[in-house]
Amino acid sequence: MGLISDNDEMAYLEEIKHLENWCQGNNLLLKVSKTKELIVDCSKKQERYYQPVRISGSTVKRVDSFRYLGVHILQNLSWSHHTNSLAKKARQLLYHLRHLRDFRLPSKVLQNFYTCTIESILTGNITLWFGNSTKQDRQALQRVMRSAERITHTELPDLQTIYYKGKDPTHPNNRLFYLLSLDRALTKPFHCKLYHV
Structure with a gap:
């Protein structure tokens, strides 16, 4: 998962490059055919063009939704x-x-x-x-x-x-639940790219 700020994708693309290098250094093979990219863009501005993600010379398929660990995640974050x-x-x-x-x-x-x-x-x-x-x-x-x-x-x-x-109050990540609270509206536009390896 990577965040794109001010239309600058460099940090996101660098993160993918780090992942690719880490996998190569640890003798792990990334299957590009099973890797998908999902773009979540909640800004009110017009649709932007995003560079295609490439791993090992192959372009990662961009999708509107995918199922991850039994959860259907959609581009518009609707459940x-x-x-x-x-x-x-x-x-x-x-x-x-x-x-x-x-x-x-x-x-x-x-x-x-x-x-x-x-x-x-x-x-x-x-x-x-x-x-x-x-x-x-x-x-x-x-x-x-x-x-x-x-x-x-x-x-x-x-x-x-x-x-x-x-929502166990003793759980170490309990502080993160406010992000998932009922009737919470996104207060400011953001967009990010999710990729599944």
Whole structure:
């Protein structure tokens, strides 16, 4: 990840060169075909031209979005695509939860199944995306949880409770959570390039 200030890409391109040199010095091969570049530009000015990134003589493909460690990151930093994907996957698992209910399993077993399968999907990397997701995105996920409550006949914690529970005040990076807080607006324009190796 590199930050471009005042249209000067030199620091960013130098960072990539350092990475390339480090990999060569440590006998690691960068696969350019699997490397993507994502530009995030939140400034209000017109679209800029950015130099293509080259690694080992090959141009890195520039993309509008990519999936990294299970999280869909979009160029405009919207989380709708990611939350829609989570909701769809979780709704499919409700089918299995209903089948378990039809076998008359105890509510505790149903709740354990929900926690281990559906909730783990809905809350994966929640501290990253939940704070800046839209109300509509959160409601779509919450509807899946309400369906699970009706199936299991138990009260389940909502997403906001889980989100704040994950913000452990004793964690060394707890001070960074203000960056991900709810309803936080970007106060000044910035743009950066992300690349995935």
